[in-house]
Amino acid sequence: MSWKAVALLFFGTVLAAGLIVGAVLYLLFRAGGGPVEAADSLLQSLSRGDVEGAWGETADEFRDGTSLEQFEAFVHEWRLTEASTRTWHARSVSGDVGFSRATVRLEDGKRVPMLFQAARSDERWRVTSIAIEVDNYPWPIQKGAIVSAGADGVVTKD
The missing domain is CATH 1.20.5 (Single alpha-helices involved in coiled-coils or other helix-helix interfaces)
Known part of the structure; x- marks a missing residue:
């Protein structure tokens, strides 16, 4: 040859x-894109100021566990309507459930580390819970602050 x-x-x-x-x-x-796409869509709605629309995009079990008023309090507590960009760090899917991690950058440059869980139903991914990654948050979090919302209701910092 x-x-x-x-x-x-x-x-x-x-x-x-x-x-x-x-x-x-x-x-x-x-x-692994389903959970990211669901969370990203929710964050886009929030950045447009459409909190009710974002809540409506979540899974039924999210809305059963977290009222619109509780979701609004969570969104305003973390200023998520001021989200300017987001960076996705991790994603994982196992069957019809998955999670994604992101750092959301606010308009003032502050970063909020977040964890989203999602589930697929009727071929569409929807967010089932949202949490602030408290251990990775660089500033003190006040007692009583809502740190997660979702199917299990809201959780506040002790």
Whole structure:
């Protein structure tokens, strides 16, 4: 075999392997995208000031456990209507449930680390709970502050 044939075979094999790895990574990314898409849609509604619309996008069990008034208090406590950008750090899906982690940057530059849980029903992902990652929050959190909202109701800082 000539060196040209060997080189062509080598580069063809590398290209094929790269395409396979890329396809697998794409599928893995898309598989975990549901919880992120649900949370991102909710945050977009909040950044437009549509708190009621964001609450309406959540799962039935979220709305059963957290009233609109409680959700509004949570949103205003953390100034989520001032969210300017968000960075997604982690996502995980197991069957029809998943979570995603994000850092939400407010208009004044303050960052709020958040954890979203979501579930798929009728082929649509919806947020089932939202929590502030208290251990990763860089400023003191006052006692009584709502730190999570969702299907289990609201939780306040002790």
